[in-house]
Amino acid sequence: MTGILYGVGVGPGDQKLLTLQAVETLESADCIAYPISGGENVALGIVKKYIQGKEMVACDMPMTRNRALLEQSHERCADQMIELMKQGKNIAFITLGDPSIYSTYIYVHKKVLAKGYNAQLIAGIPSFCAVAARLNDSLCESKEPLLIVPASYDGLEDCLQFPANKVFMKSGKSILDLRERLRETGKLSNAKMVECATMENEKVYHNLDELDEKSSYFSIIVVKES
Known part of the structure:
Protein backbone atom coordinates (compact mmCIF):
# COMPACT_ATOMS: atom_id res chain seq x y z
CA MET A 1 0.00 0.00 0.00
CA ALA A 123 -3.52 23.12 9.47
CA GLY A 124 -1.27 25.10 11.78
CA ILE A 125 -1.60 28.39 13.65
CA PRO A 126 -0.46 31.20 11.31
CA SER A 127 2.25 33.52 12.55
CA PHE A 128 0.10 36.62 12.07
CA CYS A 129 -2.54 35.20 14.43
CA ALA A 130 0.16 34.70 17.05
CA VAL A 131 1.27 38.29 16.43
CA ALA A 132 -2.25 39.62 16.99
CA ALA A 133 -2.44 37.69 20.26
CA ARG A 134 0.90 39.11 21.37
CA LEU A 135 -0.29 42.64 20.52
CA ASN A 136 -3.49 41.87 22.46
CA ASP A 137 -5.62 43.16 19.60
CA SER A 138 -7.79 41.95 16.75
CA LEU A 139 -6.74 41.73 13.13
CA CYS A 140 -10.20 42.60 11.84
CA GLU A 141 -13.65 43.19 13.29
CA SER A 142 -17.21 43.35 11.99
CA LYS A 143 -17.03 44.08 8.24
CA GLU A 144 -13.38 45.13 8.18
CA PRO A 145 -11.39 43.45 5.38
CA LEU A 146 -7.93 42.04 6.03
CA LEU A 147 -5.13 42.15 3.44
CA ILE A 148 -2.16 39.78 3.83
CA VAL A 149 0.91 40.76 1.81
CA PRO A 150 4.55 39.64 1.56
CA ALA A 151 6.58 42.79 2.24
CA SER A 152 8.64 42.28 -0.94
CA TYR A 153 5.51 42.22 -3.15
CA ASP A 154 5.96 44.28 -6.33
CA GLY A 155 2.52 45.88 -5.96
CA LEU A 156 3.22 47.18 -2.46
CA GLU A 157 2.14 50.75 -3.24
CA ASP A 158 -1.30 49.60 -4.41
CA CYS A 159 -1.67 47.46 -1.29
CA LEU A 160 -0.87 50.42 0.95
CA GLN A 161 -3.69 52.39 -0.64
CA PHE A 162 -6.23 49.59 -0.37
CA PRO A 163 -8.83 50.32 2.39
CA ALA A 164 -8.20 47.34 4.68
CA ASN A 165 -6.32 46.33 7.78
CA LYS A 166 -3.00 44.92 6.63
CA VAL A 167 -0.54 42.21 7.59
CA PHE A 168 2.92 42.43 6.05
CA MET A 169 4.76 39.13 6.30
CA LYS A 170 8.42 38.22 5.71
CA SER A 171 9.43 41.81 6.34
CA GLY A 172 13.09 41.22 7.24
CA LYS A 173 15.06 42.56 4.27
CA SER A 174 12.35 45.08 3.33
CA ILE A 175 11.59 46.40 6.80
CA LEU A 176 13.17 49.85 6.57
CA ASP A 177 11.80 50.51 3.09
CA LEU A 178 8.36 49.44 4.23
CA ARG A 179 8.58 51.73 7.25
CA GLU A 180 9.28 54.69 4.98
CA ARG A 181 6.38 53.81 2.70
CA LEU A 182 4.12 53.69 5.75
CA ARG A 183 5.43 57.09 6.86
CA GLU A 184 4.83 58.62 3.42
CA THR A 185 1.26 57.33 3.30
CA GLY A 186 0.45 58.51 6.82
CA LYS A 187 0.00 54.99 8.19
CA LEU A 188 3.08 54.68 10.37
CA SER A 189 1.28 55.66 13.58
CA ASN A 190 -1.16 52.78 13.05
CA ALA A 191 1.61 50.20 12.55
CA LYS A 192 3.00 47.72 15.08
CA MET A 193 5.46 44.88 14.62
CA VAL A 194 6.40 41.63 16.29
CA GLU A 195 9.70 39.99 15.45
CA CYS A 196 10.04 36.22 15.98
CA ALA A 197 6.58 35.90 17.56
CA THR A 198 6.38 33.25 20.34
CA MET A 199 10.09 32.42 19.97
CA GLU A 200 12.71 32.97 22.67
CA ASN A 201 14.07 36.06 20.91
CA GLU A 202 10.66 37.68 20.38
CA LYS A 203 10.56 41.48 20.22
CA VAL A 204 7.51 43.74 20.12
CA TYR A 205 7.57 47.18 18.53
CA HIS A 206 4.68 49.56 19.19
CA ASN A 207 6.62 52.31 17.43
CA LEU A 208 8.42 51.40 14.21
CA ASP A 209 10.75 54.38 14.59
CA GLU A 210 12.52 52.23 17.19
CA LEU A 211 13.86 50.08 14.36
CA ASP A 212 17.44 50.98 13.51
CA GLU A 213 18.46 47.97 11.44
CA LYS A 214 16.98 45.23 9.30
CA SER A 215 14.99 42.78 11.32
CA SER A 216 14.65 39.02 11.29
CA TYR A 217 12.98 37.24 8.38
CA PHE A 218 10.30 36.33 10.93
CA SER A 219 9.03 39.89 11.35
CA ILE A 220 5.38 40.81 10.86
CA ILE A 221 3.88 44.27 10.70
CA VAL A 222 0.21 44.87 11.41
CA VAL A 223 -1.33 48.12 10.16
CA LYS A 224 -4.81 49.11 11.24
CA GLU A 225 -6.72 51.26 8.77
CA SER A 226 -8.12 53.38 11.60
Missing part, protein backbone atom coordinates in the same frame (compact mmCIF):
# COMPACT_ATOMS: atom_id res chain seq x y z
CA THR A 2 1.31 3.44 -0.94
CA GLY A 3 1.92 5.87 1.89
CA ILE A 4 0.56 9.37 2.42
CA LEU A 5 2.39 12.69 2.51
CA TYR A 6 1.18 15.10 5.20
CA GLY A 7 2.14 18.78 5.10
CA VAL A 8 2.11 19.57 8.81
CA GLY A 9 1.83 23.16 9.99
CA VAL A 10 3.77 23.43 13.25
CA GLY A 11 2.77 26.97 14.19
CA PRO A 12 4.88 30.10 14.64
CA GLY A 13 7.48 28.95 17.13
CA ASP A 14 6.16 28.06 20.58
CA GLN A 15 5.82 24.30 20.96
CA LYS A 16 2.62 24.84 22.95
CA LEU A 17 0.98 26.17 19.78
CA LEU A 18 1.22 22.82 18.00
CA THR A 19 -2.28 21.50 17.34
CA LEU A 20 -3.39 18.10 18.65
CA GLN A 21 -3.83 16.96 15.05
CA ALA A 22 -0.26 17.99 14.22
CA VAL A 23 1.09 16.05 17.21
CA GLU A 24 -0.93 12.96 16.28
CA THR A 25 0.33 13.13 12.70
CA LEU A 26 3.94 13.53 13.79
CA GLU A 27 3.74 10.64 16.23
CA SER A 28 2.10 8.27 13.76
CA ALA A 29 4.31 9.12 10.75
CA ASP A 30 7.05 6.76 9.61
CA CYS A 31 9.27 9.59 8.36
CA ILE A 32 9.74 13.25 9.21
CA ALA A 33 10.68 15.43 6.25
CA TYR A 34 12.07 18.92 6.73
CA PRO A 35 13.48 21.61 4.44
CA ILE A 36 17.14 22.59 4.39
CA SER A 37 17.52 26.23 3.46
CA GLY A 38 20.58 27.24 5.45
CA GLY A 39 20.80 28.23 9.10
CA GLU A 40 18.98 26.79 12.07
CA ASN A 41 15.78 24.91 11.29
CA VAL A 42 13.16 26.41 13.58
CA ALA A 43 10.48 23.88 12.64
CA LEU A 44 12.64 20.97 13.80
CA GLY A 45 13.13 22.63 17.15
CA ILE A 46 9.38 22.94 17.63
CA VAL A 47 8.62 19.27 17.00
CA LYS A 48 11.71 17.58 18.48
CA LYS A 49 9.72 16.22 21.44
CA TYR A 50 7.46 14.21 19.14
CA ILE A 51 9.87 12.81 16.55
CA GLN A 52 12.42 10.91 18.61
CA GLY A 53 13.58 7.75 16.81
CA LYS A 54 11.85 8.67 13.54
CA GLU A 55 13.48 8.36 10.14
CA MET A 56 14.57 11.88 9.17
CA VAL A 57 14.51 13.05 5.57
CA ALA A 58 16.26 16.32 4.64
CA CYS A 59 15.00 18.17 1.57
CA ASP A 60 17.27 20.71 -0.08
CA MET A 61 15.08 23.76 -0.73
CA PRO A 62 17.30 26.84 -1.18
CA MET A 63 16.17 30.36 -0.28
CA THR A 64 16.36 31.94 -3.71
CA ARG A 65 14.19 33.87 -6.16
CA ASN A 66 15.66 31.98 -9.12
CA ARG A 67 12.56 30.24 -10.47
CA ALA A 68 14.50 27.59 -12.35
CA LEU A 69 16.42 26.56 -9.23
CA LEU A 70 13.23 26.57 -7.16
CA GLU A 71 11.43 24.41 -9.71
CA GLN A 72 14.29 21.93 -9.74
CA SER A 73 14.39 21.68 -5.94
CA HIS A 74 10.61 21.25 -5.65
CA GLU A 75 10.62 18.55 -8.33
CA ARG A 76 13.51 16.76 -6.69
CA CYS A 77 11.85 16.90 -3.28
CA ALA A 78 8.53 15.62 -4.66
CA ASP A 79 10.29 12.64 -6.24
CA GLN A 80 12.09 12.04 -2.95
CA MET A 81 8.73 11.93 -1.12
CA ILE A 82 7.17 9.64 -3.72
CA GLU A 83 9.98 7.09 -3.45
CA LEU A 84 9.31 6.81 0.28
CA MET A 85 5.55 6.63 -0.28
CA LYS A 86 6.05 3.76 -2.73
CA GLN A 87 7.64 1.88 0.16
CA GLY A 88 4.38 2.28 2.09
CA LYS A 89 5.74 4.99 4.38
CA ASN A 90 3.63 7.86 5.70
CA ILE A 91 5.58 11.12 5.78
CA ALA A 92 5.05 14.23 7.92
CA PHE A 93 6.66 17.19 6.16
CA ILE A 94 6.98 19.97 8.71
CA THR A 95 6.50 23.62 7.84
CA LEU A 96 6.30 26.75 10.00
CA GLY A 97 2.91 28.35 10.52
CA ASP A 98 0.23 26.95 8.26
CA PRO A 99 1.06 25.01 5.06
CA SER A 100 -1.50 26.96 3.02
CA ILE A 101 0.02 30.42 3.72
CA TYR A 102 3.25 31.31 1.87
CA SER A 103 4.62 27.85 2.58
CA THR A 104 7.57 26.38 0.72
CA TYR A 105 6.05 22.95 1.26
CA ILE A 106 2.92 23.66 -0.81
CA TYR A 107 4.86 23.44 -4.09
CA VAL A 108 5.97 19.92 -3.24
CA HIS A 109 2.41 19.08 -2.17
CA LYS A 110 1.00 20.12 -5.54
CA LYS A 111 3.61 18.16 -7.47
CA VAL A 112 2.94 14.99 -5.47
CA LEU A 113 -0.79 15.34 -6.10
CA ALA A 114 -0.20 16.00 -9.80
CA LYS A 115 1.78 12.77 -10.04
CA GLY A 116 -1.22 10.83 -8.70
CA TYR A 117 -0.20 10.32 -5.07
CA ASN A 118 -2.02 11.12 -1.84
CA ALA A 119 -1.01 14.32 -0.03
CA GLN A 120 -2.95 16.06 2.74
CA LEU A 121 -2.64 19.32 4.66
CA ILE A 122 -2.62 19.57 8.45
Whole structure:
Protein backbone atom coordinates (compact mmCIF):
# COMPACT_ATOMS: atom_id res chain seq x y z
CA MET A 1 0.00 0.00 0.00
CA THR A 2 1.31 3.44 -0.94
CA GLY A 3 1.92 5.87 1.89
CA ILE A 4 0.56 9.37 2.42
CA LEU A 5 2.39 12.69 2.51
CA TYR A 6 1.18 15.10 5.20
CA GLY A 7 2.14 18.78 5.10
CA VAL A 8 2.11 19.57 8.81
CA GLY A 9 1.83 23.16 9.99
CA VAL A 10 3.77 23.43 13.25
CA GLY A 11 2.77 26.97 14.19
CA PRO A 12 4.88 30.10 14.64
CA GLY A 13 7.48 28.95 17.13
CA ASP A 14 6.16 28.06 20.58
CA GLN A 15 5.82 24.30 20.96
CA LYS A 16 2.62 24.84 22.95
CA LEU A 17 0.98 26.17 19.78
CA LEU A 18 1.22 22.82 18.00
CA THR A 19 -2.28 21.50 17.34
CA LEU A 20 -3.39 18.10 18.65
CA GLN A 21 -3.83 16.96 15.05
CA ALA A 22 -0.26 17.99 14.22
CA VAL A 23 1.09 16.05 17.21
CA GLU A 24 -0.93 12.96 16.28
CA THR A 25 0.33 13.13 12.70
CA LEU A 26 3.94 13.53 13.79
CA GLU A 27 3.74 10.64 16.23
CA SER A 28 2.10 8.27 13.76
CA ALA A 29 4.31 9.12 10.75
CA ASP A 30 7.05 6.76 9.61
CA CYS A 31 9.27 9.59 8.36
CA ILE A 32 9.74 13.25 9.21
CA ALA A 33 10.68 15.43 6.25
CA TYR A 34 12.07 18.92 6.73
CA PRO A 35 13.48 21.61 4.44
CA ILE A 36 17.14 22.59 4.39
CA SER A 37 17.52 26.23 3.46
CA GLY A 38 20.58 27.24 5.45
CA GLY A 39 20.80 28.23 9.10
CA GLU A 40 18.98 26.79 12.07
CA ASN A 41 15.78 24.91 11.29
CA VAL A 42 13.16 26.41 13.58
CA ALA A 43 10.48 23.88 12.64
CA LEU A 44 12.64 20.97 13.80
CA GLY A 45 13.13 22.63 17.15
CA ILE A 46 9.38 22.94 17.63
CA VAL A 47 8.62 19.27 17.00
CA LYS A 48 11.71 17.58 18.48
CA LYS A 49 9.72 16.22 21.44
CA TYR A 50 7.46 14.21 19.14
CA ILE A 51 9.87 12.81 16.55
CA GLN A 52 12.42 10.91 18.61
CA GLY A 53 13.58 7.75 16.81
CA LYS A 54 11.85 8.67 13.54
CA GLU A 55 13.48 8.36 10.14
CA MET A 56 14.57 11.88 9.17
CA VAL A 57 14.51 13.05 5.57
CA ALA A 58 16.26 16.32 4.64
CA CYS A 59 15.00 18.17 1.57
CA ASP A 60 17.27 20.71 -0.08
CA MET A 61 15.08 23.76 -0.73
CA PRO A 62 17.30 26.84 -1.18
CA MET A 63 16.17 30.36 -0.28
CA THR A 64 16.36 31.94 -3.71
CA ARG A 65 14.19 33.87 -6.16
CA ASN A 66 15.66 31.98 -9.12
CA ARG A 67 12.56 30.24 -10.47
CA ALA A 68 14.50 27.59 -12.35
CA LEU A 69 16.42 26.56 -9.23
CA LEU A 70 13.23 26.57 -7.16
CA GLU A 71 11.43 24.41 -9.71
CA GLN A 72 14.29 21.93 -9.74
CA SER A 73 14.39 21.68 -5.94
CA HIS A 74 10.61 21.25 -5.65
CA GLU A 75 10.62 18.55 -8.33
CA ARG A 76 13.51 16.76 -6.69
CA CYS A 77 11.85 16.90 -3.28
CA ALA A 78 8.53 15.62 -4.66
CA ASP A 79 10.29 12.64 -6.24
CA GLN A 80 12.09 12.04 -2.95
CA MET A 81 8.73 11.93 -1.12
CA ILE A 82 7.17 9.64 -3.72
CA GLU A 83 9.98 7.09 -3.45
CA LEU A 84 9.31 6.81 0.28
CA MET A 85 5.55 6.63 -0.28
CA LYS A 86 6.05 3.76 -2.73
CA GLN A 87 7.64 1.88 0.16
CA GLY A 88 4.38 2.28 2.09
CA LYS A 89 5.74 4.99 4.38
CA ASN A 90 3.63 7.86 5.70
CA ILE A 91 5.58 11.12 5.78
CA ALA A 92 5.05 14.23 7.92
CA PHE A 93 6.66 17.19 6.16
CA ILE A 94 6.98 19.97 8.71
CA THR A 95 6.50 23.62 7.84
CA LEU A 96 6.30 26.75 10.00
CA GLY A 97 2.91 28.35 10.52
CA ASP A 98 0.23 26.95 8.26
CA PRO A 99 1.06 25.01 5.06
CA SER A 100 -1.50 26.96 3.02
CA ILE A 101 0.02 30.42 3.72
CA TYR A 102 3.25 31.31 1.87
CA SER A 103 4.62 27.85 2.58
CA THR A 104 7.57 26.38 0.72
CA TYR A 105 6.05 22.95 1.26
CA ILE A 106 2.92 23.66 -0.81
CA TYR A 107 4.86 23.44 -4.09
CA VAL A 108 5.97 19.92 -3.24
CA HIS A 109 2.41 19.08 -2.17
CA LYS A 110 1.00 20.12 -5.54
CA LYS A 111 3.61 18.16 -7.47
CA VAL A 112 2.94 14.99 -5.47
CA LEU A 113 -0.79 15.34 -6.10
CA ALA A 114 -0.20 16.00 -9.80
CA LYS A 115 1.78 12.77 -10.04
CA GLY A 116 -1.22 10.83 -8.70
CA TYR A 117 -0.20 10.32 -5.07
CA ASN A 118 -2.02 11.12 -1.84
CA ALA A 119 -1.01 14.32 -0.03
CA GLN A 120 -2.95 16.06 2.74
CA LEU A 121 -2.64 19.32 4.66
CA ILE A 122 -2.62 19.57 8.45
CA ALA A 123 -3.52 23.12 9.47
CA GLY A 124 -1.27 25.10 11.78
CA ILE A 125 -1.60 28.39 13.65
CA PRO A 126 -0.46 31.20 11.31
CA SER A 127 2.25 33.52 12.55
CA PHE A 128 0.10 36.62 12.07
CA CYS A 129 -2.54 35.20 14.43
CA ALA A 130 0.16 34.70 17.05
CA VAL A 131 1.27 38.29 16.43
CA ALA A 132 -2.25 39.62 16.99
CA ALA A 133 -2.44 37.69 20.26
CA ARG A 134 0.90 39.11 21.37
CA LEU A 135 -0.29 42.64 20.52
CA ASN A 136 -3.49 41.87 22.46
CA ASP A 137 -5.62 43.16 19.60
CA SER A 138 -7.79 41.95 16.75
CA LEU A 139 -6.74 41.73 13.13
CA CYS A 140 -10.20 42.60 11.84
CA GLU A 141 -13.65 43.19 13.29
CA SER A 142 -17.21 43.35 11.99
CA LYS A 143 -17.03 44.08 8.24
CA GLU A 144 -13.38 45.13 8.18
CA PRO A 145 -11.39 43.45 5.38
CA LEU A 146 -7.93 42.04 6.03
CA LEU A 147 -5.13 42.15 3.44
CA ILE A 148 -2.16 39.78 3.83
CA VAL A 149 0.91 40.76 1.81
CA PRO A 150 4.55 39.64 1.56
CA ALA A 151 6.58 42.79 2.24
CA SER A 152 8.64 42.28 -0.94
CA TYR A 153 5.51 42.22 -3.15
CA ASP A 154 5.96 44.28 -6.33
CA GLY A 155 2.52 45.88 -5.96
CA LEU A 156 3.22 47.18 -2.46
CA GLU A 157 2.14 50.75 -3.24
CA ASP A 158 -1.30 49.60 -4.41
CA CYS A 159 -1.67 47.46 -1.29
CA LEU A 160 -0.87 50.42 0.95
CA GLN A 161 -3.69 52.39 -0.64
CA PHE A 162 -6.23 49.59 -0.37
CA PRO A 163 -8.83 50.32 2.39
CA ALA A 164 -8.20 47.34 4.68
CA ASN A 165 -6.32 46.33 7.78
CA LYS A 166 -3.00 44.92 6.63
CA VAL A 167 -0.54 42.21 7.59
CA PHE A 168 2.92 42.43 6.05
CA MET A 169 4.76 39.13 6.30
CA LYS A 170 8.42 38.22 5.71
CA SER A 171 9.43 41.81 6.34
CA GLY A 172 13.09 41.22 7.24
CA LYS A 173 15.06 42.56 4.27
CA SER A 174 12.35 45.08 3.33
CA ILE A 175 11.59 46.40 6.80
CA LEU A 176 13.17 49.85 6.57
CA ASP A 177 11.80 50.51 3.09
CA LEU A 178 8.36 49.44 4.23
CA ARG A 179 8.58 51.73 7.25
CA GLU A 180 9.28 54.69 4.98
CA ARG A 181 6.38 53.81 2.70
CA LEU A 182 4.12 53.69 5.75
CA ARG A 183 5.43 57.09 6.86
CA GLU A 184 4.83 58.62 3.42
CA THR A 185 1.26 57.33 3.30
CA GLY A 186 0.45 58.51 6.82
CA LYS A 187 0.00 54.99 8.19
CA LEU A 188 3.08 54.68 10.37
CA SER A 189 1.28 55.66 13.58
CA ASN A 190 -1.16 52.78 13.05
CA ALA A 191 1.61 50.20 12.55
CA LYS A 192 3.00 47.72 15.08
CA MET A 193 5.46 44.88 14.62
CA VAL A 194 6.40 41.63 16.29
CA GLU A 195 9.70 39.99 15.45
CA CYS A 196 10.04 36.22 15.98
CA ALA A 197 6.58 35.90 17.56
CA THR A 198 6.38 33.25 20.34
CA MET A 199 10.09 32.42 19.97
CA GLU A 200 12.71 32.97 22.67
CA ASN A 201 14.07 36.06 20.91
CA GLU A 202 10.66 37.68 20.38
CA LYS A 203 10.56 41.48 20.22
CA VAL A 204 7.51 43.74 20.12
CA TYR A 205 7.57 47.18 18.53
CA HIS A 206 4.68 49.56 19.19
CA ASN A 207 6.62 52.31 17.43
CA LEU A 208 8.42 51.40 14.21
CA ASP A 209 10.75 54.38 14.59
CA GLU A 210 12.52 52.23 17.19
CA LEU A 211 13.86 50.08 14.36
CA ASP A 212 17.44 50.98 13.51
CA GLU A 213 18.46 47.97 11.44
CA LYS A 214 16.98 45.23 9.30
CA SER A 215 14.99 42.78 11.32
CA SER A 216 14.65 39.02 11.29
CA TYR A 217 12.98 37.24 8.38
CA PHE A 218 10.30 36.33 10.93
CA SER A 219 9.03 39.89 11.35
CA ILE A 220 5.38 40.81 10.86
CA ILE A 221 3.88 44.27 10.70
CA VAL A 222 0.21 44.87 11.41
CA VAL A 223 -1.33 48.12 10.16
CA LYS A 224 -4.81 49.11 11.24
CA GLU A 225 -6.72 51.26 8.77
CA SER A 226 -8.12 53.38 11.60
